[in-house]
Amino acid sequence: MTLLLDRIFKLSEKGSNIKNECIAGLTTFAAMSYILVVNPNILAASGMPVAGLITVTALAACIGTLLMAAMTNYPIAMAPGMGLNAFFAFTICITREVPWEAALGIVFWNGILFLILSLLGVRKKIAEAIPNALKIGVQSGIGLFIAFIGLKNAGIVIDNPATFVSLGNLSEPATMLALIGIVGTIVLVSKNITGAILISVIVLTIIGFFIPVGDGVLTATPEGIVGLPESISDTFFAMDIMYPIENFAHTWDLIFALLFVNMFDTIGTLIGVSRKAKLVDSEGNLPKIGPAMTADATASVAGAALGTSPVTSYVESAAGVSAGGRTGLTSVVVGLCFLFALFLTPLMKIIPIMATTPALIMVGIFMMESFRQLDFDDMPSLATATIAMLAMPLTFSISEGIALGFITYVGIMVGTGKYKKVSLITYILAMVFLGRYLFELG
Numbered sequence: 001m002t003l004l005l006d007r008i009f010k011l012s013e014k015g016s017n018i019k020n021e022c023i024a025g026l027t028t029f030a031a032m033s034y035i036l037v038v039n040p041n042i043l044a045a046s047g048m049p050v051a052g053l054i055t056v057t058a059l060a061a062c063i064g065t066l067l068m069a070a071m072t073n074y075p076i077a078m079a080p081g082m083g084l085n086a087f088f089a090f091t092i093c094i095t096r097e098v099p100w101e102a103a104l105g106i107v108f109w110n111g112i113l114f115l116i117l118s119l120l121g122v123r124k125k126i127a128e129a130i131p132n133a134l135k136i137g138v139q140s141g142i143g144l145f146i147a148f149i150g151l152k153n154a155g156i157v158i159d160n161p162a163t164f165v166s167l168g169n170l171s172e173p174a175t176m177l178a179l180i181g182i183v184g185t186i187v188l189v190s191k192n193i194t195g196a197i198l199i200s201v202i203v204l205t206i207i208g209f210f211i212p213v214g215d216g217v218l219t220a221t222p223e224g225i226v227g228l229p230e231s232i233s234d235t236f237f238a239m240d241i242m243y244p245i246e247n248f249a250h251t252w253d254l255i256f257a258l259l260f261v262n263m264f265d266t267i268g269t270l271i272g273v274s275r276k277a278k279l280v281d282s283e284g285n286l287p288k289i290g291p292a293m294t295a296d297a298t299a300s301v302a303g304a305a306l307g308t309s310p311v312t313s314y315v316e317s318a319a320g321v322s323a324g325g326r327t328g329l330t331s332v333v334v335g336l337c338f339l340f341a342l343f344l345t346p347l348m349k350i351i352p353i354m355a356t357t358p359a360l361i362m363v364g365i366f367m368m369e370s371f372r373q374l375d376f377d378d379m380p381s382l383a384t385a386t387i388a389m390l391a392m393p394l395t396f397s398i399s400e401g402i403a404l405g406f407i408t409y410v411g412i413m414v415g416t417g418k419y420k421k422v423s424l425i426t427y428i429l430a431m432v433f434l435g436r437y438l439f440e441l442g
Helices: 002-009 018-032 035-044 053-072 084-095 100-120 123-129 132-154 173-190 196-210 248-276 289-306 317-322 328-348 353-373 379-395 398-415 424-441
Strands: 078-080 157-160 164-167 311-313
Touching: 002 018, 002 328, 018 196, 018 317, 018 328, 035 053, 035 078, 035 084, 035 328, 035 353, 053 078, 053 289, 053 311, 053 328, 078 289, 084 100, 084 132, 084 248, 084 398, 100 248, 100 289, 123 248, 123 424, 132 157, 132 173, 132 248, 132 353, 132 379, 132 398, 173 196, 173 353, 196 353, 248 289, 248 311, 248 317, 248 398, 248 424, 289 311, 317 328, 379 398, 398 424
Parallel strands: none
Antiparallel strands: 078 311, 157 164
16 A cells, blocks of 8 residues: 555656655644635525535535545645635625626636646746736735624624724623634734644534523533435535626626635745645646646536535645655645545534634734735836735626736726836726726616
C-alpha cells in the first residue's frame, strides 16, 4: 500500500510521506470544517430547505477536493466558498428576489462558463484585463459584507429607521456571547492556533447550553452524538437551468458577477497556497493551473446539482501545507474527513447561529487583508477600490458593488486623461453596467 500511494501521489519525489500527508489533511480539515455549519446557515436565508444542507455541503466539499487531488496532485481542498454563498443567498435570492431553484441554475451556468474559459485557456487574459484596484475592492468588499452579515445575525448591529443601522442590545446574553466569541476567535487566530474558528464554534455551542433564551436555552439538546446523514432529496437536481436563459435580461449581471468573484477568488487562492507549498516554477507560475481551474469549475457544476453555491479552492489549505502537505494525498484525507463528519450531523444541527458569528467576522477580516496591497498615492485605484468595497455591504449586494466599481474606474481614468491604460474588456463591462442602470431609470 505504501509503495502504491508513493507511486500515485509521487510522495518521495515531493519530499513527503504518508504520515506527513495525513497530518496535513487533518490540519486543513480542522481549519475549514466550520463551513459545514456556516454554509447551511447562510444558504437557509435564501429559503432553501434546511434539511440536508449539511450533507450537501460535505458532499460538495468532498467531490471538489477529490477532483483537485485527481487532476493536479496538489494539497488544495475545496468547498462551497464563503462570499459566494453570501452572494447566492443575500444578493441573488433576497435582494434580486430570484427563487433558490433558479439561483442554483445561475450557479450551474456560472460553472459551465468557468469550465469553458478554463478549457480554452483565456481565463488568464481576462484576469489580466481587469484592473487590480477593482479586484482588491471586490475582495475587501465581500469581506465587509460577510462581516456585516455576521454582526447582523448576532444582533450586534440592528436596523434603525432613522440611521438605517445602529448598535443592538449588548445586554442580551446571546449577543454578548457572540461578541466575546469574536474577540476570542481573533485571539486564537493571532496565536496561530490550528482550527481556531472550529474551536470557537465548539466552545460557544457548549456555553450556549447555559444561556437562557425565551423558555429554553441557546443550544438545544442533541438527538444523539452520531447518526446517518440527512437526505438531500429536496435540493438534488432541483436547479432550474432554464430560468437564467428565459430571464437573461434579469440574470446576466448576476452570472457575470458570480463568475468574476469565483475566478479571481480561485486564482488568488491557488497561487497563494501553491507558493507556500513551493509548487510554482522558477517564474512564479503554477504548472497545473489549467487543470486546477478545471477542477474548480467542474466542482461548481456538481455543487449546483447537489444544491449549493459555487465550490472553490480554500485558502485554509495553507494550514495543511504548513503542516507538511505537498501532494494530492493531503486532499484525499480532507475529502474523507468531510464524509466521516456527516455521521456527526446530530451534533452539527444544534450549533446556534450565534456560534457561527465569529467565523463570519474572521473570514471577513481575512478578505480585508488584500486592501493593504493598494497604492494609497494612486487616487484612481484608491477611489475605485473604496467605492466597490463600501457599496457591497451598504447596498446589501455584491453585484452592485462590482458594477459601481467598473463604472467608477472607467469614469475616473477617462476624466484624468489616463483612458489609454484601461483595457477594452473593462470599457465594455463599464458601459454595459451603466446601460443597465440607465435602462432601469428609463
